[in-house]
Amino acid sequence: MAERGPQQLREAIEEEIATGRLLPGVKLDESELAARFGVSRTPIREALRLLVGQGVLENRPHRGSVVAQLTPQRLVEMFEVMAELESMCARLAARRMSDGDLAALRKAHEECRVAARAKDSDAYFYANEGFHFAIYAGSHNVFLAEQAIALQRKLRPYRRLQLRVRDRIGRSFEEHQAIIDALVAGDAGRAAEAVRHHVVVQNERFADLVASMPRLESEQVRAEGGAAATRRPRTIVPSDVTRARSDAAKRTPV
Secondary structure, three states, X not given: OOOOOHXXXXXXXXXXXXXOOOOOOOEOOHHHHHXXXXXXXXXXXXXXXHXXXXXXXXXXXXXXXXXXXXXXXXXXXXXXXXXXHHHHHXXXXXXXXXXXXXXXXXXXXXXXXXXXXXXXXXXXXXXXHHHHHHHHHHOOOHHHHHHHHHHHHHHHHHHHHHOOOOOHHHHHHHHHXXXXXXXXXXXXXXXXXXXXXXXXXXXXXXXXXXXXXXXXXHHHHHHOXXXXXHOOOOOOOHHHHHHHHHHHHHOOOO
């Protein structure tokens, strides 16, 4: 069997970050990854370089490649931009989606329905990605889709974490239906606003997400047998949350 190349390894490592196997703040060891994936260190090193370029990893002095961890302020800013990018995709998709594009969107929506009924947050996460990717494709603007996907990759661990908040899967599915209704009707304005509302993280939703973020640290401690306590980035403190929530509450999507 041929050794996996840097792109395949990048995808595999990115998936482990999204699924929580590699948590924010964790240092990635090239030798350990090479042994686990059964490859030499050269393609691992290149894969890590690609992930640093995406912003999924950070290079830190004396530590090497570390899984990026976002502050609450940075997180809300990135979700604001994500909401606008996806809103633009939806606006264009409402005018440009073909019957085939709509069929792909409905298929992803049905997969979300199955996962939502099962209350399976992991299955819903992947079905939800398919739903959003269908909207990106439906915009028929390759550059815009590329930008949306690039930012979506950076936010994957946090979008996944959102789905673990109580009742979020059910609400997300209902919001998907509103998006589909607007796209089928060809109503660009309504589609854009429905997607923006679905993606942007403000007020109660932001508070719920931030309240869930300490799970990442506790999971990291358990995964590393307590060693993470000496290696974690700065812990989120109440003043961070208060400041970011205040700033988020002042922002109104346009």
